Amino acid sequence: MGKTLLYVDIYKSLKSDIECGTISVGNFLPSESELTQRFSCSRMTVRKAISLLANDGWVQSIRGRGVRVIWNARGSVKKENVFSVEGLPSFTESAHAIGAVPSAYVFLLDHVVCTTEIADMTGFPEGTDLTRVGLVRSLDGKRMAIDRHHFLTSEIPGIDRKVATSSLFHYIEVDLGIDIVVSEREITVEKPTVQDRKLLSLEGPIYLAVTHSRTYDSNGVEFEYVESKYLPQYFHFFDTATRNPLP
Amino acid sequence: MGKTLLYVDIYKSLKSDIECGTISVGNFLPSESELTQRFSCSRMTVRKAISLLANDGWVQSIRGRGVRVIWNARGSVKKENVFSVEGLPSFTESAHAIGAVPSAYVFLLDHVVCTTEIADMTGFPEGTDLTRVGLVRSLDGKRMAIDRHHFLTSEIPGIDRKVATSSLFHYIEVDLGIDIVVSEREITVEKPTVQDRKLLSLEGPIYLAVTHSRTYDSNGVEFEYVESKYLPQYFHFFDTATRNPLP
DNA sequence: CAGTGGTCTAGACCACAGC
DNA sequence: CTGTGGTCTAGACCACTGC
Numbered sequence: 001m002g003k004t005l006l007y008v009d010i011y012k013s014l015k016s017d018i019e020c021g022t023i024s025v026g027n028f029l030p031s032e033s034e035l036t037q038r039f040s041c042s043r044m045t046v047r048k049a050i051s052l053l054a055n056d057g058w059v060q061s062i063r064g065r066g067v068r069v070i071w072n073a074r075g076s077v078k079k080e081n082v083f084s085v086e087g088l089p090s091f092t093e094s095a096h097a098i099g100a101v102p103s104a105y106v107f108l109l110d111h112v113v114c115t116t117e118i119a120d121m122t123g124f125p126e127g128t129d130l131t132r133v134g135l136v137r138s139l140d141g142k143r144m145a146i147d148r149h150h151f152l153t154s155e156i157p158g159i160d161r162k163v164a165t166s167s168l169f170h171y172i173e174v175d176l177g178i179d180i181v182v183s184e185r186e187i188t189v190e191k192p193t194v195q196d197r198k199l200l201s202l203e204g205p206i207y208l209a210v211t212h213s214r215t216y217d218s219n220g221v222e223f224e225y226v227e228s229k230y231l232p233q234y235f236h237f238f239d240t241a242t243r244n245p246l247p
Numbered sequence: 248m249g250k251t252l253l254y255v256d257i258y259k260s261l262k263s264d265i266e267c268g269t270i271s272v273g274n275f276l277p278s279e280s281e282l283t284q285r286f287s288c289s290r291m292t293v294r295k296a297i298s299l300l301a302n303d304g305w306v307q308s309i310r311g312r313g314v315r316v317i318w319n320a321r322g323s324v325k326k327e328n329v330f331s332v333e334g335l336p337s338f339t340e341s342a343h344a345i346g347a348v349p350s351a352y353v354f355l356l357d358h359v360v361c362t363t364e365i366a367d368m369t370g371f372p373e374g375t376d377l378t379r380v381g382l383v384r385s386l387d388g389k390r391m392a393i394d395r396h397h398f399l400t401s402e403i404p405g406i407d408r409k410v411a412t413s414s415l416f417h418y419i420e421v422d423l424g425i426d427i428v429v430s431e432r433e434i435t436v437e438k439p440t441v442q443d444r445k446l447l448s449l450e451g452p453i454y455l456a457v458t459h460s461r462t463y464d465s466n467g468v469e470f471e472y473v474e475s476k477y478l479p480q481y482f483h484f485f486d487t488a489t490r491n492p493l494p
Numbered sequence: 495c496a497g498t499g500g501t502c503t504a505g506a507c508c509a510c511a512g513c
Numbered sequence: 514c515t516g517t518g519g520t521c522t523a524g525a526c527c528a529c530t531g532c
Binding site: 253254288289292295309311312 | 519520521522523524528529530531
């Protein structure tokens with residue numbers, strides 16, 4: 001399946017060296033010229049691989065010195081019992097990563113026509129048909145999050161209870177053959193609504209971690225808008241930021 | 248200061264076209280070959296500029312078709328009265344961006360030697376001298392966040408109450424001439440401690456949005472570890488994620 | 495089919511760090 | 514001074530899109 005992209009090979013090789021400790025934190029990667037020889041490729045290909053590592057927060061390039069491996073938060077938290085919200089893994093993938101058994105309960109599944117109000121919120125064109133899916137996510141039987149999806153029905157047709165309960169990501173990526181390419185996400189902290197309280201059996205005062213995101217396929221079409229609300233103890237988000245690009 | 252980097256010029260030019268609506272959401276940028284002619288440069292330089300736009304979440308490349316402008320959350324919230332936690336702006340910069348008057352109260356300023364426990368938390372080497380700074384941040388006189396900094400004293404010496412109260416970022420970047428390059432950040436939602444409650448005058452049950460981050464300079468040295476706790480109504484975080492690089 | 499972006503090569507000059 | 518990464522050129526072939 002996997003076409004062998006040269007820079008992906010190099011990326012994986014270097015990342016593996018870092019994860020295994022062959023190159024430890026604070027030390028430098030082999031120089032670009034050394035890597036071009038080792039992999040028999042051009043310098044640009046090596047640099048592409050290194051830029052992937054840098055974007056992931058594994059390394060930092062220092063002009064005149066080399067490329068240094070830096071501390072990476074993901075490594076140290078990996079095996080703890082927290083549900084990590086990072087990159088674009090599916091709920092099921094994230095659950096398996098921490099050895100928990102995921103399940104889902106469908107509390108909503110219907111169709112609506114996109115109104116002006118919904119269009120403002122979701123970014124979908126007015127008048128289009130949207131599939132709404134409401135899910136309560138559980139880990140090892142304990143309810144921990146609510147997902148409220150809006151799907152563009154023309155792109156993601158045929159969602160039923162069975163699909164919604166198993167894995168929406170799997171259905172979209174494998175069954176429909178759609179590439180999930182990019183997602184914009186906004187994180188806030190809000191009080192639960194009355195419905196939230198019922199769905200998660202919340203009692204007393206509490207706040208939820210809320211994410212709103214829009215997902216695009218490889219054709220640049222937005223096909224999903226989703227609001228997720230997490231119980232605070234299950235919410236963990238990692239980010240790597242850079243301060244520079246535009247002076 | 249402003250060396251003219253070609254790809255930064257192209258980046259700014261295209262970004263300006265998008266922000267002004269010259270190229271609106273859903274439409275395509277000029278093709279790479281057209282841009283190479285317009286800017287009299289090689290294709291790689293154009294692609295570098297486009298990759299910056301893509302990393303910022305402005306556009307999405309679609310093979311065989313072009314580069315499409317996509318909806319961008321930052322644009323629609325820009326002028327609202329929310330304090331945006333995004334990229335690596337300083338507190339003062341973010342405050343000015345929404346037209347609010349920032350202020351700070353120093354509740355802690357001392358030195359400690361890095362113990363094993365602190366080293367685990369912050370990532371600093373054991374035995375080094377650390378400068379601790381505790382701040383309560385206010386917007387227009389209303390307390391909204393707590394910052395607890397640990398600075399590597401050897402890299403960031405001379406922090407006093409005056410520096411801490413005005414702008415730490417300005418002191419580090421301008422006065423000390425240190426480039427802030429990259430920062431790793433973790434976001435969670437937690438209950439306030441007793442001290443948090445006193446500092447923010449909190450009453451009743453509430454949760455805070457918490458970020459932990461490590462900041463590195465251009466030499467790859469971690470010089471700052473900071474925990475920030477925000478009142479929920481002031482916390483907004485934006486992120487663009489991609490699902491691909493490593494199959 | 496022509497046009498697009500994705501990958502890749504083989505060079506070049508520069509700014510900077512360390513000796 | 515050498516070696517490093519940062520920028521940039523001028524090509525090439527490929528996979529994919531739309532006509």
